[in-house]
C-alpha cells in the first residue's frame with residue numbers, strides 16, 4: 387500500500403505514517419500553503435469496509451464538541467478516500483503499553499473516566515453512538531491540549547436517533563452480528579447479539595476503566611486477539627460469566643457500581659452522565675487527587691501532605707453524639723446497661739441475648755474508650771492532663787461503636803435522626819468512606835430499632851446472612867435486586883413508617899456489602915441524609 391500512496395492529497399503534503407488499521411492508514415501531513423500540521427486518514431475507495439465514508443458523515447455532527455477532532459477537509463481523490471483531521475498525540479493504548487506498567491494509577495483512571503463519559507455525553511447528545519470504545523480510540527492532544535482526551539475512529543458509529551422521525555431507533559429481538567472490539571464491547575452486544583444503544587457505549591467505557599485498574603487487565607484480554615472461532619467463543623463465554631463483583635475485586639466500589647448501572651439501563655434509557663462524572667471526581671478527591679479534569683501522563687506524584695491533612699480534617703456538623711461529654715454519658719450509661727428497663731421503640735426483649743453478645747464488649751470498660759473520654763480516670767499516666775480529647779481524636783471505630791450504642795438506647799425518631807446525621811458526619815470525617823465492621827453493626831442496631839424487633843429471634847446482619855424468618859426476611863426488594871442506591875435514595879423521602887425505613891436500611895446494608903470495597907458512595911450518603919430527614923418527619 388505504501389508504494390502507491392501519493393505524496394500529495396488535496397492541499398496537503400503527506401509525511402510519515404502514524405498508524406495503520408484494518409481499514410486504512412493515517413499520515414502526518416502538512417498544508418502546502420499554511421504549513422498547518424494535520425493527520426490524514428487514507429482509505430482505498432474499494433475497501434470492503436468503507437469506514438472513511440461513514441466517518442465523513444459523522445465528523446460534521448460532532449464538530450465543536452470538546453475532545454472531538456476538527457475535520458479540516460474530506461473527499462475522494464483518485465482511488466483515495468481521505469479525511470483531514472486534527473493531528474493528535476499518542477493513544478491511551480500506546481501510552482499505557484509504553485509505560486510498561488501492568489495497571490494504571492487511580493488518578494489517571496478517574497481522569498479518563500470523567501473525560502470519556504463527557505465525550506460520550508457529547509456524542510450521544512448529538513444522536514451518535516461510538517460503538518468501538520477502546521484504548522486505541524482515545525488519543526491525547528498535542529502541546530497545549532495534551533491533558534485532553536480525544537475520541538477518534540468513528541468508522542463504526544451509528545445514529546441512534548432516526549433523522550426522519552427524530553425518535554430513538556427501535557430495539558429488535560433478532561440477533562445481530564457483533565460489531566465492535568473483543569475486549570470492551572458490552573456483554574449484550576458482543577455475547578447476546580443485541581442492538582447497541584447508549585448504554586453499551588457506557589458499558590464498554592466501564593470495562594475499559596476496570597481493565598486499566600486491574601493488574602494484567604481483564605481476564606479475557608490476556609491471551610491476545612482470538613485467531614479462531616473457538617478462541618472467540620471462549621472470550622465471549624468468559625465475558626458473559628464474569629460477575630461484576632469478581633471483575634472489580636480490589637478496586638474502588640464506584641467501578642463495580644458503574645458497570646452494574648450500565649447493565650441495568652434499558653435499551654432507550656438516557657444515562658446519567660453527570661452523576662457518574664461526579665462520582666469519579668469525588669472518588670479522586672477522596673484519594674487526595676485534585677484537578678482531576680485534566681489527564682496528566684505520567685501521573686503527577688501524590689501530594690502526601692494534603693492527603694494527611696484531609697485524613698484528619700474533622701467535618702463540621704451537628705454533633706451531640708460526637709462531643710466528649712455526651713460520649714462519656716453514653717459509655718457510662720452502657721456500663722450500667724439494663725436492657726430490660728430501657729424504653730424502646732418496640733419490644734426488644736427477645737433480642738437481648740443476641741444484643742449482649744453483639745455489644746458485650748461495650749459492657750466491660752472498653753480500655754481505649756474510657757481512657758480517651760473519662761475525665762476522672764485514674765489512668766493519669768496515660769493522660770496526665772485529664773482533658774478529654776477533641777471529638778476527632780476518637781477513632782472511627784470507636785465513634786461508630788458509640789453511635790451504635792446511642793442508637794440502641796434511642797427512644798424516639800428525632801434522636802435516631804440525630805444519630806444518623808452523626809453517622810454520616812463520621813463516615814465523611816475520614817478519607818475512606820468504606821463501611822467497616824463497626825459501620826455494619828451500627829446499621830444492624832438501627833435496623834432493629836426501626837423494625838418491630840419482637841419478630842426477630844436473632845439480630846439481622848444487614849451485611850451478611852439473613853434469617854429464615856419469612857415474615858421479615860423476605861427476598862430482597864426490587865430495588866435491591868437492581869442494586870439501586872439511587873432508588874433507595876429517592877424512596878426514603880416518602881417512606882410511610884419506621885418499618886419501611888428498616889427495610890431500606892437492611893437493603894442499604896446488603897447493597898453496600900455487595901460492592902467490592904464497601905465504599906459509601908454519594909448516593910449512599912444521600913440515602914442516609916434522606917433517612918435522617920425522614921426520621922425527623924416521622925417523629
Ligand SMILES: Nc1ncnc2c1ncn2[C@@H]1O[C@H](COP(=O)(O)OP(=O)(O)OP(=O)(O)O)[C@@H](O)[C@H]1O
Pocket residue numbers: 404405406407408409410411412425437455471472473474475476477480522523525538539541
Ligand atoms: N488524528 C490523529 N492524530 C495522530 N494519530 C492518529 C490520529 N488518528 C489516529 N491516529 C493513530 O492511528 C491509529 C489508527 O487510527 P484509527 O483507529 O482512526 O484508524 P483505523 O484504520 O480505523 O484503525 P482500526 O482499524 O485499528 O480501528 C490510532 O490508534 C492512532 O495511534
